[in-house]
Amino acid sequence: MDADGTADVLVRLRDVLRDSAVEEHDWDAVEAETPIESLGFDSLTILDVLYDVEEEFGIALDPKQVVKTRTVGEIITLLQQNGA
Amino acid sequence: MAEPRRVAVTGLGVACAIGTDVESFRTSLFAGRGGIARLESLDTSEMKVGIGGEVDPEFVPAGLKRLRRRPTDRAVDLGIVTAAQALEDAGLIDGATPYEPQPVAVILGTAVGAAESNTTLQQRFAERGVRGLRPTSVPRVMDNAISGGISIHFRLTGANFVVISACTSATNAMGTAYRMVRHGYADTVLTGGADGFFDPFYYGVWNNLGVMSKNPDPARACRPFDAGRDGCVLGEGAGMLVFEPWERARGRGARIRGEILGYGESSDASHITSPSAGGQAVAMRAALASAGVEPADLGAVNAHGTATLANDVCESGSIRAVLGDAAEEAPVSANKSYFGHTLGASGAIESIAALLGIEQGRLPSNLNLENPDPECRVRLVGGVPEPLERPLVMKNSFGFGGSNGVLVLGPGG
Numbered sequence: 001m002d003a004d005g006t007a008d009v010l011v012r013l014r015d016v017l018r019d020s021a022v023e024e025h026d027w028d029a030v031e032a033e034t035p036i037e038s039l040g041f042d043s044l045t046i047l048d049v050l051y052d053v054e055e056e057f058g059i060a061l062d063p064k065q066v067v068k069t070r071t072v073g074e075i076i077t078l079l080q081q082n083g084a
Numbered sequence: 085m086a087e088p089r090r091v092a093v094t095g096l097g098v099a100c101a102i103g104t105d106v107e108s109f110r111t112s113l114f115a116g117r118g119g120i121a122r123l124e125s126l127d128t129s130e131m132k133v134g135i136g137g138e139v140d141p142e143f144v145p146a147g148l149k150r151l152r153r154r155p156t157d158r159a160v161d162l163g164i165v166t167a168a169q170a171l172e173d174a175g176l177i178d179g180a181t182p183y184e185p186q187p188v189a190v191i192l193g194t195a196v197g198a199a200e201s202n203t204t205l206q207q208r209f210a211e212r213g214v215r216g217l218r219p220t221s222v223p224r225v226m227d228n229a230i231s232g233g234i235s236i237h238f239r240l241t242g243a244n245f246v247v248i249s250a251c252t253s254a255t256n257a258m259g260t261a262y263r264m265v266r267h268g269y270a271d272t273v274l275t276g277g278a279d280g281f282f283d284p285f286y287y288g289v290w291n292n293l294g295v296m297s298k299n300p301d302p303a304r305a306c307r308p309f310d311a312g313r314d315g316c317v318l319g320e321g322a323g324m325l326v327f328e329p330w331e332r333a334r335g336r337g338a339r340i341r342g343e344i345l346g347y348g349e350s351s352d353a354s355h356i357t358s359p360s361a362g363g364q365a366v367a368m369r370a371a372l373a374s375a376g377v378e379p380a381d382l383g384a385v386n387a388h389g390t391a392t393l394a395n396d397v398c399e400s401g402s403i404r405a406v407l408g409d410a411a412e413e414a415p416v417s418a419n420k421s422y423f424g425h426t427l428g429a430s431g432a433i434e435s436i437a438a439l440l441g442i443e444q445g446r447l448p449s450n451l452n453l454e455n456p457d458p459e460c461r462v463r464l465v466g467g468v469p470e471p472l473e474r475p476l477v478m479k480n481s482f483g484f485g486g487s488n489g490v491l492v493l494g495p496g497g
Contacts, residue, residue: 024152047219 032073095174095326101137137319137424158280189242193253193277195428197227250483255431276432308418319424323432346375352486383474389418
């Protein structure tokens with residue numbers, strides 16, 4: 001694992017994204033640079049991601065901050081800032 | 085007002101316990117191969133009944149993968165994958181995304197809607213209270229998730245809504261779609277129905293209603309019109325049909341798989357669950373009048389035929405009342421003996437069976453009809469397929485709430 005645990009958070013976040021998604025994707029290919037919009041999430045369904053993030057990580061993210069994120073990596077950063 | 089238009093059926097899609105496309109469904113139906121078995125997807129150890137008609141477990145995952153979708157809800161997923169079959173059959177889509185927007189309406193029946201999502205939500209609410217309710221719960225559990233999901237996925241921009249009238253849902257939806265096309269409110273409609281309810285809550289409430297067969301042999305449990313019948317057997321599934329004006333279908337070179345000749349509807353206005361022969365007869369007469377056909381023109385009746393004690397006696401009485409002596413010349417088919425009662429999808433799946441029968445000039449056998457109930461005074465198809473002498477079939481559907489819907493189906497061209 002990398003020193004700051006980013007890879008581990010990414011693996012867990014991929015599972016969350018897959019379980020919240022309507023569209024199917026190659027989830028193993030999702031990386032920090034992947035745009036969230038390209039995974040089919042919008043301003044409503046991203047709220048499901050928030051919900052599932054709280055289930056998986058035990059961390060309640062601020063919806064106002066999450067809707068501003070553009071990439072998977074930006075969600076990882078938010079998670080890490082909140083203790084993941 | 086514009087001249088009414090003939091309504092052609094140009095696309096079919098089906099998934100139930102005996103087949104997951106039109107050809108496998110047709111093969112099982114005319115080979116007399118039923119699909120009712122012990123339920124694999126549901127623990128029924130605490131229930132009185134544990135059988136049903138399940139769709140091949142590979143079907144939905146494979147279909148969703150092809151459409152590049154994640155699972156959402158059993159009924160919604162069954163509906164979307166089966167809708168793809170019908171739209172492709174009609175030549176309206178070609179393979180998976182991207183789809184171009186097209187003005188097709190989506191008018192579907194469902195009896196219980198997004199049952200799986202509802203049950204999941206209830207369980208989570210019971211465990212965790214309001215915090216157990218995920219943000220997208222509303223669009224997941226709304227009953228029109230099926231029509232909305234199909235409209236969005238395939239980019240169909242006509243009206244989309246569901247008709248909910250218990251076991252009449254799909255037939256009422258198809259009747260509505262027929263009128264929309266016939267009278268020019270829509271040029272193309274995807275119609276039919278979907279239901280998937282093999283979860284502890286929805287199967288449980290039917291278990292406790294006490295109308296399901298307790299026959300220990302699944303293959304022999306669903307026995308419409310047989311003296312030994314003891315109740316219905318539930319099945320999951322979806323049936324989808326594309327309706328469009330006959331001349332338009334001809335003009336674009338579509339394969340016309342059948343015609344909707346007429347539709348009638350009524351309410352018993354008497355009891356929430358007990359059927360009324362009088363109410364049923366009103367719908368049948370309205371359908372025949374709408375089609376402009378006489379009872380003697382009918383080659384067969386595709387019955388609602390649930391195999392409950394009450395339905396089959398009542399329905400045979402109403403058929404006899406409407407058809408009179410012509411009932412002797414219009415054998416009655418009861419397809420639920422093959423795949424169970426698919427509730428809000430039943431009218432669509434059984435209409436597809438009737439259309440395939442018209443196409444082949446044959447009626448599938450009635451499974452488990454070994455000793456016809458003498459109180460059911462209609463002519464029943466027996467244990468082997470019969471020729472269909474005239475290519476017009478009346479399709480009955482009757483639902484709790486006293487809702488009756490009847491279609492008259494004819495050949496394609």
